[in-house]
Amino acid sequence: MRKDTYHHGDLKNALIQAGIEILAEEGVSGLSLRKAASRAGVSHSAPYAHFSDKQALVAAISTAGYSLVHARLQANRERYSADPLRELLENAWVYIRFAVENPAHFKITFSSAVDKEADYPALVEVTRQTFIAVRQSIERCQAAGLLDPGLPDITTVAVWSQVHGLACLLLENQLSHTVLERVGTRELLVACLQQMVRAPIEFNIEYRTNT
Amino acid sequence: MRKDTYHHGDLKNALIQAGIEILAEEGVSGLSLRKAASRAGVSHSAPYAHFSDKQALVAAISTAGYSLVHARLQANRERYSADPLRELLENAWVYIRFAVENPAHFKITFSSAVDKEADYPALVEVTRQTFIAVRQSIERCQAAGLLDPGLPDITTVAVWSQVHGLACLLLENQLSHTVLERVGTRELLVACLQQMVRAPIEFNIEYRTNT
DNA sequence: ACCTGAACACCGTTCAAGT
DNA sequence: ACCTGAACACCGTTCAAGT
Numbered sequence: 048m049r050k051d052t053y054h055h056g057d058l059k060n061a062l063i064q065a066g067i068e069i070l071a072e073e074g075v076s077g078l079s080l081r082k083a084a085s086r087a088g089v090s091h092s093a094p095y096a097h098f099s100d101k102q103a104l105v106a107a108i109s110t111a112g113y114s115l116v117h118a119r120l121q122a123n124r125e126r127y128s129a130d131p132l133r134e135l136l137e138n139a140w141v142y143i144r145f146a147v148e149n150p151a152h153f154k155i156t157f158s159s160a161v162d163k164e165a166d167y168p169a170l171v172e173v174t175r176q177t178f179i180a181v182r183q184s185i186e187r188c189q190a191a192g193l194l195d196p197g198l199p200d201i202t203t204v205a206v207w208s209q210v211h212g213l214a215c216l217l218l219e220n221q222l223s224h225t226v227l228e229r230v231g232t233r234e235l236l237v238a239c240l241q242q243m244v245r246a247p248i249e250f251n252i253e254y255r256t257n258t
Numbered sequence: 259m260r261k262d263t264y265h266h267g268d269l270k271n272a273l274i275q276a277g278i279e280i281l282a283e284e285g286v287s288g289l290s291l292r293k294a295a296s297r298a299g300v301s302h303s304a305p306y307a308h309f310s311d312k313q314a315l316v317a318a319i320s321t322a323g324y325s326l327v328h329a330r331l332q333a334n335r336e337r338y339s340a341d342p343l344r345e346l347l348e349n350a351w352v353y354i355r356f357a358v359e360n361p362a363h364f365k366i367t368f369s370s371a372v373d374k375e376a377d378y379p380a381l382v383e384v385t386r387q388t389f390i391a392v393r394q395s396i397e398r399c400q401a402a403g404l405l406d407p408g409l410p411d412i413t414t415v416a417v418w419s420q421v422h423g424l425a426c427l428l429l430e431n432q433l434s435h436t437v438l439e440r441v442g443t444r445e446l447l448v449a450c451l452q453q454m455v456r457a458p459i460e461f462n463i464e465y466r467t468n469t
Numbered sequence: 470a471c472c473t474g475a476a477c478a479c480c481g482t483t484c485a486a487g488t
Numbered sequence: 489a490c491c492t493g494a495a496c497a498c499c500g501t502t503c504a505a506g507t
Contacts, residue, residue, distance in 0.1 A: 079479080080481065101481065212419030212424070219369075242413070292498080303474080303501080304473075
């Protein structure tokens with residue numbers, strides 16, 4: 048039962064953390080089980096005691112990403128409880144910021160590197176929780192007359208799709224040439240949301256005209 | 259100069275085609291240079307005569323995907339020249355259909371498996387052309403009073419983001435449990451676009467209530 | 470110009486074995 | 489229960505060599 052015969056009490060989380068670090072340093076293509084193992088100071092086959100295969104580690108890293116976003120949504124809910132529109136904007140901003148600041152982790156998390164999501168109950172659950180949190184935020188906007196009063200599920204898909212899509216397009220730099228020279232990331236987000244929101248979003252957008 | 263000493267006159271395109279087939283059969287993770295080579299009936303190092311590395315093949319496959327979508331957008335432009343709203347809807351539908359019918363090819367194409375896009379001029383060009391085609395479609399809607407009359411570039415980003423995001427969420431099956439049981443894919447697309455379009459979209463949405 | 474075959478480093482995965 | 493080390497099949501990439 049001597050603790051130091053095992054490298055640490057929590058190799059599983061150490062591997063997840065190592066994976067996230069590798070993603071930050073080398074991108075999605077740099078992630079490998081063997082590298083995560085070596086970074087955790089353990090042999091290349093040790094991970095198989097905790098993860099049945101690479102997909103399982105990826106699913107765990109994805110779950111961690113979802114949890115992080117979900118926690119921030121919860122924080123926004125308390126912080127902006129008096130202002131549903133602001134809450135919606137800040138929720139979207141959490142998403143965009145995660146994408147821009149942790150591109151590889153975002154891709155693994157939200158661009159579905161996991162093939163059979165159903166095999167990972169924890170991932171399914173946090174996905175569901177996050178969807179519900181977003182929908183509740185949107186229902187509050189609907190109640191305040193700020194969004195189309197249709198089926199909340201559908202309005203949620205519409206809004207989430209737009210924010211997710213914007214995050215992806217930002218990651219792929221498919222906008223920089225045409226748009227981003229004139230408008231900052233947050234202004235662009237506000238302009239996109241404004242297309243659906245039925246009240247002016249209280250955030251000053253400055254179009255930088257090149258003169 | 260005997261033709262049959264070389265396996266075919268056009269190994270480059272054969273490799274691209276082989277890659278697309280592999281994607282369809284085995285998904286993104288199944289794609290390898292060696293498999294594409296063997297499928298084209300050529301040794302595993304032959305591809306390097308045409309592609310500097312795997313990224314270059316991926317970029318070529320991505321370019322092919324973009325070209326296909328772009329061609330269909332052009333076709334829609336002629337077909338629906340009298341009805342800009344219908345054109346917008348069908349353009350979005352082309353995008354969604356490509357995602358659902360060719361998930362792996364769509365991911366490689368639009369979810370940026372290419373790291374340094376700038377290294378592949380053909381890809382940059384077709385990306386630009388596609389963005390322009392989408393923007394022109396949106397400008398026609400703006401002129402008809404169907405969309406917010408803001409900067410076309412920004413409105414384009416807003417609409418394209420939503421459609422791209424919807425395609426991604428559909429691919430990840432992150433909607434099936436909550437929404438897709440009640441509404442079909444096309445109805446969901448219409449409902450999303452309707453959030454931004456300032457006229458009823460002439461497409462009947464039936465909510466299948468479970469009774 | 471276009472392709473082959475051997476070679477190298479890296480990877481995911483398995484398995485018998487050790488504590 | 490947790491980890492090691494050898495082994496296997498597969499991969500990307502390079503390079504000398506062949507036509």
